[in-house]
Amino acid sequence: MEIPPVVIDRLPLYTRALSALESEAREVVSSQELGTRLGVTPAQIRKDLSYFGRFGKQGRGYNVHKLLDELQRILGLDRQWRMALVGVGKLGRAILGYEGFTPQGFRIVQAFDTDPKRVGEQLNGLTVKSADELESALSANPVDVGIVAVPAEIAQSVINTLVKCGVRAILNYAPIAAQVPRGVHLKRIEPVLALQSMTYYLKNSRGPA
């Protein structure tokens, strides 16, 4: 069964909320409460989870630990994912220093740059390699995810190389609508583009609604 991408996008939020509940030593949670925590209707939660089988009993709520376990397994969060970062400029360094990845099982294990001045540099325990070596380095040490933090002009070509190396999940920080072949997944993370599409609405309304 093909599960709608919007459902998959919501599952990580469910695991966050369930982790929080687990750390509060909660054993059971209703779809009502989970919904309130997440800003999603209880009906939506029940429908989303129904794609993956039967969780919880009518009127009894969900077993926090079991549901969390199951969702982590479904999402592949019960294992470690290896990532390669391309681009170690200001943004790339912030990404390398970001502490949110490791606790969630995502680890940057290789770093590359196109600038010869940066190649050889030691950053967070990694030696920066030349982007020219992407293919050989990734065939010797494959990764699951590529993080692209290079300037817009070269982002598509870096993405093409990553795809050629067998990388099938890409986190793109460059401000382009990058293209990837079917079977490769790409998410764009770019704060300025997000801001720029909101200012349209600010400009076109008067005062708080």
Next chain:
Amino acid sequence: MEIPPVVIDRLPLYTRALSALESEAREVVSSQELGTRLGVTPAQIRKDLSYFGRFGKQGRGYNVHKLLDELQRILGLDRQWRMALVGVGKLGRAILGYEGFTPQGFRIVQAFDTDPKRVGEQLNGLTVKSADELESALSANPVDVGIVAVPAEIAQSVINTLVKCGVRAILNYAPIAAQVPRGVHLKRIEPVLALQSMTYYLKNSRGPA
């Protein structure tokens, strides 16, 4: 006329590509070439732009400078936008240091934190204020955009306060599906959630597609 949000989301990408063309001293661009640069079909570009009037002549392409000017005006990118950052932990500091905002007209003019140890600190020329002062500080010096970089547990309450202060555009870095009333715009920027929804697909496929 109500313009579809997906169209608005694409416009900033058009302005990026047009800026690049302008800096290459290009005067005219076809929807074909613009499409290739952006990974969008020429028909899509023509359709998107048709919401805003008539640009370019059949078979002549678009005047780069005029189209850029017009899109910047439409998106409100011809002015400065004032932003308040809430949360100056590791992530908030990276946001404060991000150099991509200012050249695009977005400036962080106030910074807040809930941790008393951080209040009073000088960061990037700003004095960190207590989050308790949000309402008074923002009523004295209103901002257009709120950036939320606080832990998940308090993110919704910070967002509620920002909304109460009249902020109508929020960039949320906290991993929650935050709720805002109608008329307030919110975009979520969170790399780990993006990764976690891609691993579902990695886990459920075998080898490069």
